[in-house]
Amino acid sequence: MNVPRKMRICGFTLIICILSIPTHTAAAENILILPGMETGSHFLFMKIVGKALLDRGHYVTFILGEDHVNDLNHAFSVQRFTTNVTVQTWKTFWNNLAIANSRGEHIHPLSYNNSQMKTLVYDGCHAILRDSTFMNNLKTSPTNYSVIIGDILNPCAPILSLYLSIPLVEVATGSITANLVYLSTHTVDASFFPTDSRRPTVAPLHIHQHALKSTRILIATLHYQRAVLTNFDNLKSKYNIRSDISIYTAMSRAKLWLFNIDTSLEVGRPSMPNSVFVGGITAKEPKSLPKDMEKFMLNSGDKGVVVVSLGSYFNDMDKQISDIWASAFGRLDQKVFWSYSGTPPSTLGDNTLLVKSIPQNDILGHYKTKLFVTHAGLNGVYEAIYHAVPMVCIPFSGDQFNNAKRVTMRDLGIRIEAHGLTSDILYNAMIEVLENPKYKIEIRYRSEILKGKNMPAPQRAAFWIEHVAKQGYNDENESALHNLWDKYMLSLWLRLVFIVILVVIATLFIIKCFIMSCRRVYRYNIFRSLRRRLAARRAIKYSP
Incomplete structure (x- = not known):
């Protein structure tokens, strides 16, 4: 009985799929x-x-x-x-x-x-x-x-x-x-x-x-x-x-x-x-966005979209602070995608869309995304690097300050302080990163480094x-690891002890030289005083 070619192909495909399932x-x-x-x-x-x-x-x-x-x-x-x-x-x-x-x-x-x-x-x-x-x-x-x-x-x-x-x-x-x-x-x-x-x-x-x-x-x-x-x-x-x-x-x-x-x-x-x-x-390759989000992204035109996300915890803020942020976003030519679950700010602009949660990695990987305003959480920072999106970092706590410092040091974006933040400061920071090409150039280079690993x-x-x-x-590995550490620390402390000994010896030598000099001066002054006294006595003795 001849099996149709299409059925044979389907059969082989099914077998391959079954064999590829992890067991x-x-x-x-x-x-x-x-x-x-x-x-x-x-x-x-x-x-x-x-x-x-x-x-x-x-x-x-x-x-x-x-x-x-x-x-x-x-x-x-x-x-x-x-x-x-x-x-x-x-x-x-x-x-x-x-x-x-x-x-x-x-x-x-x-x-x-x-x-x-x-x-x-x-x-x-x-x-x-x-x-x-x-x-x-x-x-x-x-x-x-x-x-x-x-x-x-x-x-x-x-x-x-x-x-x-x-x-x-x-x-x-x-x-x-x-x-x-x-x-x-x-x-x-x-x-x-x-x-x-x-x-x-x-x-x-x-x-x-x-x-x-x-x-x-x-x-x-x-x-x-x-x-x-x-x-x-x-x-x-x-x-x-x-x-x-x-x-x-x-x-x-x-x-x-x-x-x-x-x-x-x-x-x-x-x-x-x-x-x-x-x-x-x-960080990974982006998936397709929901239809409403995709529509918002595509409607941004050539200016693109600014993504704002402050992590898993801080997606609500005081009314005064949220008004400052919304005012700065409203002045941008770009659309703004803001992950925020609090009461909508009174200064919210027409270009800003509030959502309770966002698929952050997928949005950062969208070709329309131009800037990421972040609290500098480590996962978000690496996702931005992976997708080559420059950042404005506003750290609030923990390792966020350290991460923001790294971003600034690498020219992947800039950092501003949350305390004392004004609408002008935030707006100027976003404009600087959007318009200065050095941030985009550097983060593309860093993206290649992150993506270039031999294994995800x-x-x-x-x-x-x-x-x-x-x-x-x-515990076989434990002693070896500790020996490596001990050797490193031993060499460090030996060098430090050696330097301290040299400093102490040099200090003692200087002190000794100073004392010897003082003694010589003292002896010279005594000898000189004696000579003067003897000369004075002789002058008195032989005077007429």
Whole structure:
């Protein structure tokens, strides 16, 4: 029987499609993810990493609170625990923090001097450990987890790593969270990282600068361990989880560190072998926009569109501030796409469209987009770089100041302060970036760097997590990594000690020379005085 040619082609196509579907083979790993927060950019980062792991044929389980609405892919598993720290709690915290900073109060959320931030993280972890049903389910689950992925903001992931005896992968979703990395582990050269997001390190340091930063970091490390990690150590001991190992040690034993940074924005810096840069993990080729958004974009003509987005939390603001912003946008010749959920400003122009949420990556990738007005969140900055859209950065809190500084340093846009912002300042900043070609030229170059990686960031992260999962739970790599760190620090401190010794010797030599000179002068003056006295006596003796 002769099969028609079209049917044979369809049959072959069906077989190829079936074979190409990812399946959970015997090599599939069971991976546990504990987000630092269940909302915003931190949660988005974890979802993207989890999706990449699913695509490689692994099982992925998220640890989430009861109130979290499950908007995850159906292929994810979810383990839930009872907690009072809800998604809305985090949204309110970050929104209030952004408003306070816009008024010039300058509160640093990640310093942990902020008692509310510390309390939210601690209470969330405590809720997990005291939920005996949840903890027993993790321990006795037929799913033998291979690795746990945690956010550096939350020291609870290292505790669960000890409890389950599985390897730990730590994620630094923002550039400023590197501060917590060097405060809690030995996997980075701390002297190259900023200790203050408002004064970032933007160039290689001289040896005395290395020494000063290392000293500051040593003091900050001791403070961090005493003010923060001690509380989690007590919490771990309360529930009898490996009291022989401190949280500091557990964090330092992380097998892999994923940093949301890339050389298209960051300056070069040394890193340890278990550090992987996955900056731009949310940036990708754009999808088609909804019809109403696409129509708005196309109606902008040759002038194009200015996109305004202040992140997941700060999409509402005081009436006075929103009126200032709307007034500046209304003066532009371009159309304005503004992600804003508050009350429409009274000064809103006809060229401005307000939407509660936008597909940010897809809009930035539209050929009509000419400018991005942003709070300088790291994901948004990398998406703008990826799609070569210059920026006007208005940072409010956290790593946003550091990110805005990088944007300015690279000539990818300009930065203005939220506090004291006027309509003229905002309008002039947008006109400068729109009309000065240097920003567009430089960001196109940086876009090529970001796109030129041999593997997309999500797949790169998944590859190395898979590698750690297959290695298993052992400490073979730990000593080697620490030896590298110790050798570096030893050489640095030896050089510093050598310089100090030279300075001390030189100082002593100068002091000795000064004393000897003084003695010579003193002796010379005495001898001269004696000669004068003898001469005077002789003159008296032989006088007539």
